[in-house]
Amino acid sequence: MRSNHDAIVDRFLQRDPFARVITECAVSTAIVFISARFESEAIVDFTKIARQVIKQVGYTQLDFNAKTCSIMTSLKELPKSENRCWDEKKLSEAEIEEISVKDQVTVFGFACNQTKALMPLPIWLAHQLAKRLTAVRQEKILPYLAPDGKTQVAIEYKNCKPHRIYSITLIASQSKLVGANGANLKRLQEDLRDSVIDVVFADEELKPDANTRIFIDSDDPFAIGGPSVHSGLTGRKNAIDTYGEYSRHSGAALSGKDPTRIDRVGAYAARYAAKNVIAADLADECEVQLTYSVGLSRPVSIQVETFGTGKISDEEIAIILEKNFDFRLAGIVREFNLRFLPAIVKGGFYKKLAAYGHVGRLDIGVLPWEETDKVAILR
CATH class of the missing domain: 3.30.300.10 (GMP Synthetase; Chain A, domain 3)
Known part of the structure; x- marks a missing residue:
């Protein structure tokens, strides 16, 4: 929801x-x-x-x-404000500088070379499983599934590199109750293994091995899920929307906000910077931290952490980013065309980000903050 x-x-x-x-x-x-x-x-x-x-x-x-x-x-x-309709496309650089943020916030962007999307492998695999779980339901491959589920992939690392898949967890909501010890549960486990797990990992370099632990509705069948059995505020799982707890993320939710909210678009800008650092081969892992203060257009702090994988110092990368990326609120909105994408993209734009993550997406066209068009400059 x-x-x-x-x-x-x-x-x-x-x-x-x-x-x-x-x-x-x-x-x-x-x-x-x-x-x-x-x-x-x-x-x-x-x-x-x-x-x-x-x-x-x-x-x-x-x-x-x-x-x-x-x-x-x-x-x-809300009452009408005088500067609501500032058009960043028509503003001069001096005028862009005058558009300040309205919230104090620290946002994070992360990228690494573990996957083709430059995302951490655990969250990448979890999202692929979730998308496949939806596909087999919508395409009637497994018509008894209902629209709710959970996925998790645990990865063992050696020397900071993915080494093996420790476990896979897949919980699927069903339209009818499945008994924990019944034949129906066995059928569910076989179906999800064949139609979801095996299909997703067919094209992955790292695959489950004989010792990988696989949990499919193992202890307490999920049965009918969604609002029928759960309640709560939606859109608050920030780790799922970003990097799966592999790296830090802002405490503010990303969904449900227009592009003038720096806690949303600042996170996109930080991801854009981090991804270009990795694509330019300046590091194997990169976290970009931006801190904004009310009343200012630029971040008061730009911090870079490459976790010992940088080809140059973190301080040098931070200086390069500050020089070549526009982290001002109006600059970000202008760079990514964030006001007008909902009218340009068929079926809406922001709605497509509400499932399977706001970053690292390869399934809905190239998101503006997923571009790697700054690589030549960074190199």
Whole structure:
């Protein structure tokens, strides 16, 4: 249901590229609660968007589905501000400098050479399993699955390099209850092994071995998942949205915010910088930390950590990044065209980031912060 956050952001920006909006969503059995603050001329039907998202995700249970669930909203339209409609494409460099951030925040970006997406291998594999789990449900390969699941891959490292796959955990929600000791559970385990795990690892260099521990709904079958049995605020699993706890991430959620929120777009800019450092072969691992203060346009601190893998010093890399990357709020929005992507990309833009991560994506075209177009300059 975190898709609902960014579906709302998309709809606002499609109708008003200069809209400002922040939205939260909580779910429980038969209930969706949406809260939002916004400043815009656009008219957005929050309830309609929520029902569309629920239907698209695939929730059809009697106690939670798009037609019958209750949707409650708490909406606040903010007073009009004089500088809401600044167009970064038309501003001079001096004017870009005058656009300050409204929040104090420290954001992190990370990249490493463990995968083709320059992402840590554990979160990369976990996302591939999650995407395949969705695919086998939607394509009716395993039609008894329901739209909720969990994946985890544990990797053993040697000398800071992935060495072997220690364990794979796959928990899938089913449309009907599966007994823990019944034949149905055995069938589920065989189906997920054949149709999900084996397919995902077929093209991976590092594969499960004879000693890899594989857990598939092993202790307590997930049965019917989603809001039917769970409740809580959605869109708050920041590690899943970023680097899977392999590296640090900001405490602020990424989804549900328009592009003027530095806690969202700053994280994208930090990833952009870190990825280009790795692509330029300046290090094997790189973390970029940006700290912003209210009232200033630039970060007050740019820190780089390469964990002993840098070809040059971390301080030198930080100086190079500060010189060649625009970390100012309006500069980031301009560089990535963040206001206008929802209207350009078919089906919305931010909504596509709500599942399988905001970074390291190779399945939805090249995200602007995933470009490696600064490599020549960095080298």
